[in-house]
Amino acid sequence: MNESVRIPLGFVLGILFQVLILNNIQLLGFMNPYYYPLLIMTLPAAMNQHGVLVIAFFTGIAVDAFEHTGALHASAAVVLAYLRPILLRLVSTQSGRELPSVSLAVLGFRNFTLYVFIGLFLHHFVLFFVDALRLSNIDIVLLRTISTTVFSLVVILVIQGLISPQAKKSL
Amino acid sequence: MGKLLAFFKRNSVELLFIGLQVLCLTLLVNTKSFQRSKWNHATAGLNARIIDARSQIDTYLSLRSQNELLQRENARLRSLTQDMFVLDAPVYFPLKNELFEQQFRMFPGRAINRSFRKTNNTLLIDKGEKHGVYRGMAVMGPNGVVGIVKSVYPRYSAALAIIHSNVRLSVALQKNNAFGTLTWDGRDHRFGQITDLPSHATIDIGDTVVTDTRSSIFPPGMIVGIVDGVEYNTTGDFIHAQVQLATDFSTIRAVYMVENFRADELQNIEKQETYE
Numbered sequence: 001m002n003e004s005v006r007i008p009l010g011f012v013l014g015i016l017f018q019v020l021i022l023n024n025i026q027l028l029g030f031m032n033p034y035y036y037p038l039l040i041m042t043l044p045a046a047m048n049q050h051g052v053l054v055i056a057f058f059t060g061i062a063v064d065a066f067e068h069t070g071a072l073h074a075s076a077a078v079v080l081a082y083l084r085p086i087l088l089r090l091v092s093t094q095s096g097r098e099l100p101s102v103s104l105a106v107l108g109f110r111n112f113t114l115y116v117f118i119g120l121f122l123h124h125f126v127l128f129f130v131d132a133l134r135l136s137n138i139d140i141v142l143l144r145t146i147s148t149t150v151f152s153l154v155v156i157l158v159i160q161g162l163i164s165p166q167a168k169k170s171l
Numbered sequence: 172m173g174k175l176l177a178f179f180k181r182n183s184v185e186l187l188f189i190g191l192q193v194l195c196l197t198l199l200v201n202t203k204s205f206q207r208s209k210w211n212h213a214t215a216g217l218n219a220r221i222i223d224a225r226s227q228i229d230t231y232l233s234l235r236s237q238n239e240l241l242q243r244e245n246a247r248l249r250s251l252t253q254d255m256f257v258l259d260a261p262v263y264f265p266l267k268n269e270l271f272e273q274q275f276r277m278f279p280g281r282a283i284n285r286s287f288r289k290t291n292n293t294l295l296i297d298k299g300e301k302h303g304v305y306r307g308m309a310v311m312g313p314n315g316v317v318g319i320v321k322s323v324y325p326r327y328s329a330a331l332a333i334i335h336s337n338v339r340l341s342v343a344l345q346k347n348n349a350f351g352t353l354t355w356d357g358r359d360h361r362f363g364q365i366t367d368l369p370s371h372a373t374i375d376i377g378d379t380v381v382t383d384t385r386s387s388i389f390p391p392g393m394i395v396g397i398v399d400g401v402e403y404n405t406t407g408d409f410i411h412a413q414v415q416l417a418t419d420f421s422t423i424r425a426v427y428m429v430e431n432f433r434a435d436e437l438q439n440i441e442k443q444e445t446y447e
Binding site: 025049050053054057060070071072074075078079081082130 | 183184187188191192194195196197198199200232
């Protein structure tokens, strides 16, 4: 499928999956898995950084609209988008921009998991930290960040394994 | 000027990042006005349509904990059956069942929708007129008192939770029958308040609060909650008590409808005799 069709379609489906299904899962009462950061993390590596930031903002706003959280997710998503080049450099041998695509198939299981884990951790930390500014409890923020990051990571890896045919080969 | 432009060009990503963050934080601070925006209004409609589907998934995911809750209640009730007791005293008179007349009967229902974050919280129950539900019927949960039926439909009924600003419940302390009225201040769904306990009543943290015999709706002695805090008002004649409610309104699903066989009679009396 053409990339200019595949990416917007992936975003629409991904956001719907997030707000209609995942947002109704509350493991242990507080762990809500987040899938939508992966959409931002897997944008083409060579993409214009301005574009990534703007896409991240609107993705976050879309999720916020369903959760009635103002621009909480938008804030966390923009931070994630801003730090994305650094994360890409971490898992590639060169600048990160040369990667044909940011996927499980290209990065391999180990690097992809590491990339997604760090990305999710940063995103979740900003999310819970900004949310808790009203409560100011850093220990709870960290606990929520770590537990939810692990939960989100598991959800994402399972879904990646299910939907991507190449992934099965690299696993 | 050229240098300034070059600066903007060099740091355009950072500037865009900062700009977007400022926008986000502004929206966050103004969440209230943001939520009233048209866009949010539109998505809320879409959201409402999936509540039904969500209720199904929701019920399924909580089956395990709900089962456990009911099983614990069953165990408690079974330990109260006659088989669990032995007669440990000489009998001087025969115990006759005919002496007792059943006044209350319970049948199960399910709260298919509930709210607990509002000031006026309600429950939607999957039992209605068809099943014998009437207005003013008591609703109990596995742990304690839940609410009172407000409106009855053929197959469904809506009940006011005791965490509703208009509900006033006659309660008493289990240990000494000192009575008061339980209301809700609209803050925390886990706590109710008794504001009219007479100042001479002895009350301690940890005391059990039960329904009072004055209540014509609930059977007397049903658990409402546990006293969590006591405040002696120096000027007034009343004690203010904070009660931790036995029912967790954020998870309540299985409920019991309590039918009072004397409800009609009691309601007629209350209509005719006006005692205030």
